[in-house]
Amino acid sequence: MLAGCSSSTPSTAPAPAASLPPPAPVGATPPAPAPAQEVVANAQGFDTFLEGVRADARRAGVSNATLQRALSGVRPLARVLELDRRQPEGVLSWEQYRDRIVSQTRIENGRRAYAENRALLQSIEQRTGVSPRVIVAIWGMETNYGSNTGGFNVIEALATLAWEGRRAAFFRAELLAALRIIDAGHIQAEAMRGSWAGAMGHPQFMPTSFERLAVDFDGDGRKDIWGTRADALGSIGNYLARSGWQSGQGWAMEVRPPAGFDIERADTETRRSIAEWGRLGWRRADGSPLPASDTQASLAVPTRSAGQVFLGLPNLRVIRRYNSPMNYGLAVGLLADQVA
Template sequence: MRKPSWALLMIAVMMLTGLLAPVAAATAAEKPFAEWLVELRAEALERGIQPATLDAALAGVEPIPRVIELDRSQPEFTLTFAQYRERVVPRSRIEMGRQRLAEHRELLEEISRQYGVQPRFIVALWGIETDFGRLTGGFPVIASLATLAHDGRRSSYFRGELLNALQILDEGHISPEEMKGSWAGAMGQSQFMPSSFLNFAVDYDGDGRRDIWNSRADVFASAANYLARSGWRADQTWGRPVRLPAGFDQSLAGLDTRKPIGQWQALGVRRADGSSLPARQLSASIIIPDEGNPQEAFMVYENFRTTLKWNRSNYFALAVGLLSDAIAE
């Protein structure tokens, strides 16, 4: 009996361990784009998207090489939280946030009453995501998502988002030419992926379109609706900087550990200025953003966890909280 070759044995092992998944993905991407696009169009038609919408959205669509470059070359270096905060919450953004809060106070407070999300958090998210609507991305969303859906690396996810984007066009919320966003398909002043748009975007100004590109009312209400439906608590803040006692057991840090504020007080945790923690019956966790550096720590509540549903980064959620605090000062 002929023994299996070393190469065949290695392939078998790779199949069992899942190491061939990238190879399979690459094979899927080898289908010519034009052929792949015909199949995509057929699936969209089956979902009820109108032929005229597909004609307008897909006419002349070609892969964008720059999108693949950006997807492949996302930075691997790690910033400390202090470096990240300096970039994301600079003094200029705080000042602009205060101006925008004052400028849109009446609208923001109206939306806050309806959705139960404090205005400062809406403005902070707006500021961090797009610098208050200034940097929304210039990539055509349909072409970007088609590029990533055909590529194969994360084709299933981006195919779903592409079909969602086509549905948004079919509902008449925006034109294909105006549907711009990031290279990965995040759209408008709130940088919603198409699935988030369909789930959370709001037509607050009542013009029949959920316009997160141009309507401040829709942008603010959509962000508030996202947070509200994700579990936001209007009677709480996000958290606060704290001072840890000498010898603090760092195994207690992290979202997996929740304790009443009073228990953290008993363990020696204090506000950043050394004063006692709030006398509230809230469950809280301790976050040390740079592992092993307990000199900078935060006590966080449920609204911090809700912010993580928007972006699963502790750095991002901390920046939103800190910017919101600074805007409100």
């Protein structure tokens, strides 16, 4: 997520684990492209819009050959507009979200993914300083360990959203970035598949995030976040490292509030040392004292929580730079604690 905007972000929560297929084995062939999508009827002005995109892309240095291959036959997709306009049908409580997302199935699949990629993850940790279990947890949250990376043609999805106009400037910039990525040789146009919002590959990077933060971890000259585990997981690690990850530090601790605490009026902005939180009457969830630590922490209150509260450490803020909702960040941390 989000690395910008993904199938699970920066908009909605990831799909429940129960709705996702089991993780593909290491080295498996990527899923086959989705069937052709229904196009928008009477797409007035779309061809004119594409001509403007071609002109902008040429000015940015994209070759005519890339534009011909990437934009030939592109039409606005009705399904993309339907998903973009859909309003959530219901709102989960934190406890429902937590139990659905950090499910036993997702934990077990995460443990298997961690074990299968242990050497690679250790190499990424050596280079970036980022915890392997957090990388795996984000991988699991975003694409169920690479098994659900999205079946939309990214160019077609982004063109649809940029043409439709509700967030035209944002998606036009992403479309131009996607064309530059193809032109640079990182992926073929027909293989650039992702979510309806244009989030791509195992990490669900938006194209502009790809340009800033994707890495060629295996050194083959391409940043392949679609089919190369090293590049995909290395790019997640690079994203977190560049966002300020503190090596060897935790992400949060569940705490028990003092008497009189009102979760509805919780101050989540003030940072204090963990020792000071302890002096104010906060304790660990099991009732034991907080450590006498100078580490700064702030209250992390899940959205629609029935009472569970955490002290968020700096690395929780880093996780939330990947995908901003508090419940997402907390779920990543809880999953990370379970997978390794």
